[in-house]
Amino acid sequence: MPNPAPAPGPLSSPATAGVVSSPASSDAARDKQPRAILLMCLVAFVFAVQDGLSRHLGAAYSPMFVVMLRYWFMAAFVIILALRKPGGLRAAARSKRPVLQILRGVLLITETLLIVTAFVRLGLINTHAVFACSPLIVVALSGRLLGEKIGWRRWVAVGVGFIGILIVLKPTSGVFAADSLIPFLAAAMFGIYSLLTRMVSLEDPSGVSFFWTGIAGAVTSTAIGIAWIEPIHLYDVPLLLALCALGALSHFLLIKAYEMAEASSLQPFAYTQLVWVSFIGVLLLGETLAPNVAVGATIVVGAGLFTWWRTLQKSRQG
Template sequence: MIHSKPGLGASAPSLSSNPPPRQVGDRQGLAILLICFVSMVFAVQDAVSRHLGAAYSPIFVTMVRYWFFGIFVIAMAARGPGGLRAASRSHHPLLQIIRGLLLVFEIVIMIVAFVKLGLIGTHAVFAAYPLLVVALSGPVLGERIGWRRWAAVAAGFAGILIILQPGVGVFSPWAILPLISALMFAIYGLLTRMVSARDSAEVSFFWTGIAGVVGITAVGLWHMEPITRADWPWMAALCVTGTLGHYLLIRAYSLAEASSLQPFSYLQLVWVSVIGVLMLDERLAPNVAVGMAIVVGAGLFTWWRTVQKARTASPPR
């Protein structure tokens, strides 16, 4: 999934009240195209992360990536209304810091998983994070989760068991990493929803980048390594794909509602599988393909039920 986005969907600008039908279609279509392209960009970023993570400390790789990302975040905030002062003014600074730290260290864990399990295996398990969001929404946010969505969560975790095949052969202890990463990202998503009640998307985006930069630098300075000349282009590609992906993601959410774009983010699984098989000599095992299909299907069903409930709860216009 597009797992490093800063959670802009909750507060993304909405469309005008009564735009011409063709304008809506054009904006929606462009947003969908952008999300599809972003999913490819992030898949390439993950492949580059896997390459660099095998040669350098994943903490160091993430730190360099975040330095570049931090510059991008500051530049975006400076261009926005009110500049840096407005972007940094949060009603939930502690929660914002926790969000930023959760995301940056979730990325570190994902890079380790890429190296140990490969792109395909890691993303197949990580795809369950929307189901974890649903499962945690009840105890954390006090939301009522119906039996249909609980059934989808159960089906999704059955899909994970099919992917991991515990008890069949030798179970890799590294398989727990994408599950931990998915849990961290789910908590990050829930915290994003909590702070969005009073903080704008721009504020959350700023704090995500700055808290992440500070947190990873405090740890990463102890993992500094010289980068070989051959790997400088790969490091540059990592920074560019990360920044480009986030910029296009922001553009997509400015054109259409996040709920209408969420299903298309699953295309990252397709791109990851293509890159893994054709470029990284990974294998898409039958059990992984079946389990991935179940997890994605369960995720799409929970998304659909959430959208339906939101529409039912919305007052008629």
């Protein structure tokens, strides 16, 4: 599952319009591009392992409890990062859009809870096959929320992508359940979160957004999850620690990847998470990759890659 990012993430475009790079800086960026791509692929793998652990632990404990522990660790991580930088906590918390920052955190923690619940009820593979439509939701909402002009080609891609979702869900098969809508709702929330990230990035630096994501998420998850606290079995402690550590590692690697290359150039490689998820689901969790899920997910990812390509083309023309 995509996690809180310090800057506009794989599903959103960086605010780089109007920035003119010198030839030397352009050459340096090109030299770092291969390493950034490798880092993004590694991030996708770490996310997949993290999601596999979330599915396993979410079946043994309340998903809200598991998510709350993750965000406690996340809050500690962003606080440590803030203390290591000039200005400390005061600089990290200094936002020009605090209401939107808090709303981002609340949306993300809600989305995380939904996605972990979907992992338990639907499985890792089926959940990610639906959640892959999140970039398409970003495109569909960006016109209304950000005033961006969406051409007919991207609207067609959005429509094709949602046909892929219907293929995954098979609503006419007689086995369609309300649980199938959980990952779609999570994808919609993450899409809105991504758009809000674009909005706050116009006035707040990435470190501030990252700080507010962790803190707002920890406060919200504690308010909801404190009632779900339960004893942890000793043999699950290493798995919980690994889940929290992987969460911190994935954020750190994501920061480094975005320091080396623009988010828009790394977006296609974020889809490798779906490949890793499929391997983990089939080989370690006993899930099956149904033909309709494979076909539908391929259509969704293809539509997402096309919208990314068109967005990149439009930005170059502008």
